[in-house]
Amino acid sequence: GNSVTQMEGPVTLSEEAFLTINCTYTATGYPSLFWYVQYPGEGLQLLLKATKADDKGSNKGFEATYRKETTSFHLEKGSVQVSDSAVYFCALTSGSRLTFGEGTQLTVNP
Protein backbone atom coordinates (compact mmCIF):
# COMPACT_ATOMS: atom_id res chain seq x y z
CA GLY A 1 0.00 0.00 0.00
CA ASN A 2 0.88 3.67 -0.08
CA SER A 3 2.93 5.24 2.70
CA VAL A 4 4.67 8.51 3.51
CA THR A 5 7.64 8.96 5.83
CA GLN A 6 8.62 12.37 7.17
CA MET A 7 11.65 13.38 9.16
CA GLU A 8 10.98 13.30 12.84
CA GLY A 9 10.42 16.53 14.67
CA PRO A 10 10.08 18.82 16.30
CA VAL A 11 12.27 21.26 14.40
CA THR A 12 13.31 24.54 16.02
CA LEU A 13 14.98 27.27 13.98
CA SER A 14 15.89 30.90 14.33
CA GLU A 15 14.26 33.47 12.08
CA GLU A 16 15.90 33.69 8.62
CA ALA A 17 17.38 30.19 8.89
CA PHE A 18 17.16 27.68 6.04
CA LEU A 19 14.52 24.98 6.36
CA THR A 20 14.46 21.44 5.02
CA ILE A 21 11.86 18.87 5.99
CA ASN A 22 12.48 15.49 4.41
CA CYS A 23 9.71 13.37 2.94
CA THR A 24 9.93 10.03 1.16
CA TYR A 25 7.10 7.91 -0.13
CA THR A 26 6.11 4.45 -1.28
CA ALA A 27 3.34 4.17 -3.82
CA THR A 28 2.13 2.19 -6.77
CA GLY A 29 1.49 3.96 -10.02
CA TYR A 30 2.05 7.68 -10.37
CA PRO A 31 0.94 9.52 -7.25
CA SER A 32 0.52 13.24 -6.84
CA LEU A 33 2.45 14.74 -3.92
CA PHE A 34 1.41 17.46 -1.50
CA TRP A 35 2.56 19.50 1.44
CA TYR A 36 -0.16 20.63 3.82
CA VAL A 37 0.30 23.07 6.69
CA GLN A 38 -1.64 23.24 9.95
CA TYR A 39 -1.45 26.46 11.94
CA PRO A 40 -2.31 26.29 15.65
CA GLY A 41 -5.98 25.61 16.27
CA GLU A 42 -6.82 25.28 12.60
CA GLY A 43 -7.44 22.60 10.01
CA LEU A 44 -5.01 21.60 7.31
CA GLN A 45 -4.58 23.74 4.24
CA LEU A 46 -2.72 23.00 1.04
CA LEU A 47 0.72 24.61 0.86
CA LEU A 48 1.93 23.24 -2.48
CA LYS A 49 1.65 20.25 -4.76
CA ALA A 50 3.34 18.47 -7.68
CA THR A 51 1.62 16.06 -10.01
CA LYS A 52 4.44 14.44 -11.99
CA ALA A 53 8.13 13.67 -11.82
CA ASP A 54 10.48 16.69 -11.79
CA ASP A 55 7.60 19.10 -11.13
CA LYS A 56 8.38 21.79 -8.59
CA GLY A 57 5.61 23.05 -6.36
CA SER A 58 6.03 26.45 -4.74
CA ASN A 59 4.07 28.82 -2.53
CA LYS A 60 4.84 31.49 0.09
CA GLY A 61 8.60 30.97 -0.39
CA PHE A 62 8.35 27.20 0.15
CA GLU A 63 9.43 24.78 -2.57
CA ALA A 64 9.44 21.02 -3.13
CA THR A 65 10.51 18.99 -6.15
CA TYR A 66 8.95 15.64 -7.10
CA ARG A 67 11.91 13.24 -7.36
CA LYS A 68 10.76 9.91 -8.71
CA GLU A 69 14.24 8.37 -8.75
CA THR A 70 14.63 8.89 -5.00
CA THR A 71 10.87 8.76 -4.20
CA SER A 72 11.21 12.04 -2.32
CA PHE A 73 9.43 15.39 -1.98
CA HIS A 74 11.50 17.43 0.46
CA LEU A 75 10.15 20.80 1.60
CA GLU A 76 12.55 23.78 1.61
CA LYS A 77 12.47 27.46 2.43
CA GLY A 78 15.43 29.76 2.23
CA SER A 79 14.53 32.09 5.11
CA VAL A 80 11.87 31.13 7.64
CA GLN A 81 9.76 33.58 9.61
CA VAL A 82 8.10 33.34 13.01
CA SER A 83 4.78 33.14 11.18
CA ASP A 84 5.90 29.85 9.56
CA SER A 85 5.60 28.08 12.91
CA ALA A 86 3.13 25.26 12.26
CA VAL A 87 2.86 21.52 11.65
CA TYR A 88 3.77 20.42 8.12
CA PHE A 89 2.37 17.25 6.56
CA CYS A 90 3.64 15.50 3.48
CA ALA A 91 0.96 13.54 1.63
CA LEU A 92 0.29 11.63 -1.54
CA THR A 93 -2.77 10.69 -3.47
CA SER A 94 -3.26 7.85 -5.86
CA GLY A 95 -6.91 8.17 -6.82
CA SER A 96 -8.99 10.19 -4.38
CA ARG A 97 -7.58 9.06 -1.05
CA LEU A 98 -4.86 11.04 0.66
CA THR A 99 -2.16 9.26 2.66
CA PHE A 100 -0.35 11.47 5.18
CA GLY A 101 2.98 11.38 6.90
CA GLU A 102 3.13 11.86 10.65
CA GLY A 103 3.68 15.59 10.49
CA THR A 104 6.64 17.75 11.52
CA GLN A 105 6.24 20.49 14.11
CA LEU A 106 8.23 23.60 13.15
CA THR A 107 8.92 26.37 15.65
CA VAL A 108 10.67 29.51 14.49
CA ASN A 109 12.11 31.77 17.18
CA PRO A 110 12.71 35.51 16.69
Next chain:
Amino acid sequence: DAGITQSPRYKITETGRQVTLMCHQTWSHSYMFWYRQDLGHGLRLIYYSAAADITDKGEVPDGYVVSRSKTENFPLTLESATRSQTSVYFCASSEPQLWGTEAFFGQGTRLTVV
Protein backbone atom coordinates in the same frame (compact mmCIF):
# COMPACT_ATOMS: atom_id res chain seq x y z
CA ASP B 1 -20.65 30.72 4.34
CA ALA B 2 -18.88 28.72 1.66
CA GLY B 3 -16.56 25.98 2.73
CA ILE B 4 -16.52 23.03 5.06
CA THR B 5 -17.71 23.37 8.62
CA GLN B 6 -17.55 21.00 11.56
CA SER B 7 -19.56 21.04 14.74
CA PRO B 8 -19.08 21.10 17.58
CA ARG B 9 -15.54 22.47 17.81
CA TYR B 10 -15.07 20.99 21.26
CA LYS B 11 -16.87 18.12 22.97
CA ILE B 12 -16.44 16.30 26.25
CA THR B 13 -18.36 13.07 26.67
CA GLU B 14 -18.41 10.12 29.01
CA THR B 15 -17.29 6.59 28.26
CA GLY B 16 -20.10 4.54 26.76
CA ARG B 17 -22.13 7.45 25.44
CA GLN B 18 -23.03 7.90 21.81
CA VAL B 19 -21.76 11.09 20.20
CA THR B 20 -22.13 12.47 16.68
CA LEU B 21 -19.76 14.86 14.98
CA MET B 22 -21.21 16.89 12.14
CA CYS B 23 -19.63 17.91 8.86
CA HIS B 24 -21.17 20.12 6.19
CA GLN B 25 -19.68 21.29 2.88
CA THR B 26 -21.06 23.83 0.43
CA TRP B 27 -19.07 22.92 -2.67
CA SER B 28 -21.03 19.79 -3.67
CA HIS B 29 -17.78 17.84 -3.70
CA SER B 30 -18.25 14.15 -4.44
CA TYR B 31 -15.80 12.84 -1.87
CA MET B 32 -15.84 13.37 1.87
CA PHE B 33 -13.49 12.00 4.49
CA TRP B 34 -13.12 11.66 8.24
CA TYR B 35 -9.64 11.62 9.78
CA ARG B 36 -8.42 11.49 13.33
CA GLN B 37 -5.22 13.22 14.38
CA ASP B 38 -3.14 11.79 17.21
CA LEU B 39 0.37 12.59 18.33
CA GLY B 40 2.82 10.21 16.71
CA HIS B 41 0.32 8.97 14.15
CA GLY B 42 -0.36 11.94 11.94
CA LEU B 43 -3.75 11.77 10.27
CA ARG B 44 -5.44 8.41 9.92
CA LEU B 45 -8.44 7.83 7.71
CA ILE B 46 -11.53 6.56 9.52
CA TYR B 47 -14.16 6.47 6.76
CA TYR B 48 -14.72 8.07 3.41
CA SER B 49 -17.56 8.50 0.97
CA ALA B 50 -17.44 8.75 -2.81
CA ALA B 51 -21.02 9.99 -3.18
CA ALA B 52 -24.34 10.07 -1.36
CA ASP B 53 -25.20 6.63 0.02
CA ILE B 54 -21.71 5.27 -0.77
CA THR B 55 -19.31 4.89 2.13
CA ASP B 56 -16.21 2.80 2.77
CA LYS B 57 -13.82 2.01 5.60
CA GLY B 58 -10.45 3.60 6.01
CA GLU B 59 -7.53 2.54 8.21
CA VAL B 60 -9.21 2.79 11.63
CA PRO B 61 -13.00 2.32 11.30
CA ASP B 62 -13.73 0.25 14.42
CA GLY B 63 -16.15 1.93 16.82
CA TYR B 64 -17.33 4.50 14.27
CA VAL B 65 -20.37 4.72 12.01
CA VAL B 66 -20.97 7.11 9.13
CA SER B 67 -23.83 7.95 6.82
CA ARG B 68 -24.26 10.17 3.81
CA SER B 69 -27.87 10.69 2.87
CA LYS B 70 -27.12 14.08 1.30
CA THR B 71 -24.06 15.10 -0.68
CA GLU B 72 -23.29 18.03 1.62
CA ASN B 73 -23.40 16.22 4.98
CA PHE B 74 -21.22 13.47 6.37
CA PRO B 75 -21.80 12.85 10.10
CA LEU B 76 -19.52 10.62 12.14
CA THR B 77 -21.00 8.71 15.09
CA LEU B 78 -19.15 7.07 17.92
CA GLU B 79 -21.60 4.39 18.99
CA SER B 80 -20.15 3.84 22.48
CA ALA B 81 -17.30 6.23 23.15
CA THR B 82 -14.05 4.94 24.63
CA ARG B 83 -11.08 6.85 26.02
CA SER B 84 -8.96 5.70 23.10
CA GLN B 85 -11.24 7.76 20.86
CA THR B 86 -10.08 10.97 22.50
CA SER B 87 -8.61 12.79 19.53
CA VAL B 88 -8.96 15.68 17.13
CA TYR B 89 -11.27 14.80 14.25
CA PHE B 90 -11.06 16.41 10.84
CA CYS B 91 -13.56 16.26 8.04
CA ALA B 92 -12.42 16.91 4.47
CA SER B 93 -13.91 17.02 1.00
CA SER B 94 -12.57 16.82 -2.53
CA GLU B 95 -13.66 16.65 -6.13
CA PRO B 96 -11.61 14.15 -8.14
CA GLN B 97 -9.39 15.54 -10.88
CA LEU B 98 -7.20 13.74 -13.35
CA TRP B 99 -4.09 14.82 -11.44
CA GLY B 100 -3.44 16.32 -8.05
CA THR B 101 -6.84 16.15 -6.36
CA GLU B 102 -6.73 18.60 -3.45
CA ALA B 103 -8.66 18.00 -0.25
CA PHE B 104 -10.21 20.83 1.79
CA PHE B 105 -10.36 20.48 5.55
CA GLY B 106 -12.65 21.69 8.28
CA GLN B 107 -11.27 23.29 11.45
CA GLY B 108 -11.57 20.10 13.45
CA THR B 109 -13.46 18.83 16.47
CA ARG B 110 -11.53 18.19 19.64
CA LEU B 111 -13.22 15.27 21.41
CA THR B 112 -12.38 14.23 24.94
CA VAL B 113 -13.81 11.00 26.35
CA VAL B 114 -13.66 10.84 30.14
